[in-house]
Amino acid sequence: MNPWKEALLRIDANLDIEVWPRVENKDRVTFAVCWNHPKKVLDGYPNLKAVTSLGAGVDHLLKDVAIPKSVKLARVMIPSLKTQMGEYVLNAIQNYRFYTARYVDQKREAYWSKHNPVPKEDCTVGIMGLGEIGSAVAEWLLVNGYEVNGWSRSKKNIGGVQCFDDSGLDEFLSRTNILVCLLPLTKETSGILELDVFKKLKPPAFLINVARGTHLVEEDLIYALDTKVLQGACLDVFEEEPLPANHLFWNRPNIMITPHTASITDPEEAAELIVENYKRSLSGIELLNEVDRELGY
Ligand code: GLV
Numbered sequence: 001m002n003p004w005k006e007a008l009l010r011i012d013a014n015l016d017i018e019v020w021p022r023v024e025n026k027d028r029v030t031f032a033v034c035w036n037h038p039k040k041v042l043d044g045y046p047n048l049k050a051v052t053s054l055g056a057g058v059d060h061l062l063k064d065v066a067i068p069k070s071v072k073l074a075r076v077m078i079p080s081l082k083t084q085m086g087e088y089v090l091n092a093i094q095n096y097r098f099y100t101a102r103y104v105d106q107k108r109e110a111y112w113s114k115h116n117p118v119p120k121e122d123c124t125v126g127i128m129g130l131g132e133i134g135s136a137v138a139e140w141l142l143v144n145g146y147e148v149n150g151w152s153r154s155k156k157n158i159g160g161v162q163c164f165d166d167s168g169l170d171e172f173l174s175r176t177n178i179l180v181c182l183l184p185l186t187k188e189t190s191g192i193l194e195l196d197v198f199k200k201l202k203p204p205a206f207l208i209n210v211a212r213g214t215h216l217v218e219e220d221l222i223y224a225l226d227t228k229v230l231q232g233a234c235l236d237v238f239e240e241e242p243l244p245a246n247h248l249f250w251n252r253p254n255i256m257i258t259p260h261t262a263s264i265t266d267p268e269e270a271a272e273l274i275v276e277n278y279k280r281s282l283s284g285i286e287l288l289n290e291v292d293r294e295l296g297y
Pocket of ligand 1: 054058211263
């Protein structure tokens with residue numbers, strides 16, 4: 001059985017669940033659970049009341065014109081999404097600091113050459129996006145002895161983190177070596193990771209993008225690496241996924257690539273929240289983690 005269907009039925013065995021594309025009767029569907037569904041798949045569901053994303057991101061739902069504006073949207077936010085992301089980002093930082101990728105290459109060639117680790121003082125982290133995941137990552141990095149700055153649309157208050165709002169972007173960047181993007185994808189944040197931003201970082205600078213591929217202007221990253229504005233990058237998300245085999249990024253030794261695995265939703269953990277939201281949607285009450293369509297997250 002589909003692992004999601006199984007997990008949901010474990011919470012409530014009476015649920016009536018159909019797994020796309022085998023949906024017998026569109027009229028009976030009131031609640032949909034989606035992740036990167038193909039375009040037009042949600043066309044023609046007259047009784048749809050709510051749709052939940054299977055992940056934290058909801059950009060795939062917001063850009064789907066087949067979902068009427070009256071349909072409520074929600075996302076999944078569970079503890080393991082935060083811990084996984086914290087561990088991923090810490091690991092990316094440590095790989096950069098300790099030259100992990102370079103040593104993997106050296107081993108292949110039986111080549112012995114030492115590099116001094118990048119000192120922690122040159123690894124002040126700046127997190128763009130201080131939502132639930134961004135704040136949790138900031139706290140995890142603090143616990144691990146990193147200095148952390150945070151930037152968000154409206155100013156946040158997180159103990160030990162130097163927080164900036166929209167107007168403080170330049171100062172945030174000038175105090176940051178390692179820029180971590182954890183922003184929601186909106187009109188305002190699309191393409192935010194561009195050359196001007198990279199140039200304002202405190203050298204030596206490094207980029208980690210774990211949000212969405214379209215936050216990054218890809219050619220600006222290549223230019224920034226070639227001109228040593230950035231020392232390297234760790235990317236988990238891409239404009240086109242899977243990243244095409246002929247993409248420039250594959251051949252860059254200073255770009256670490258992971259296939260959108262930084263934080264993966266566990267069906268068992270998310271099922272209770274999804275079932276609760278299904279019930280809330282039937283009663284017409286506010287969903288947990290409901291999305292504000294205006295804000296875009
Ligand atoms: C993953 O990319 C998510 O949005 O949860």
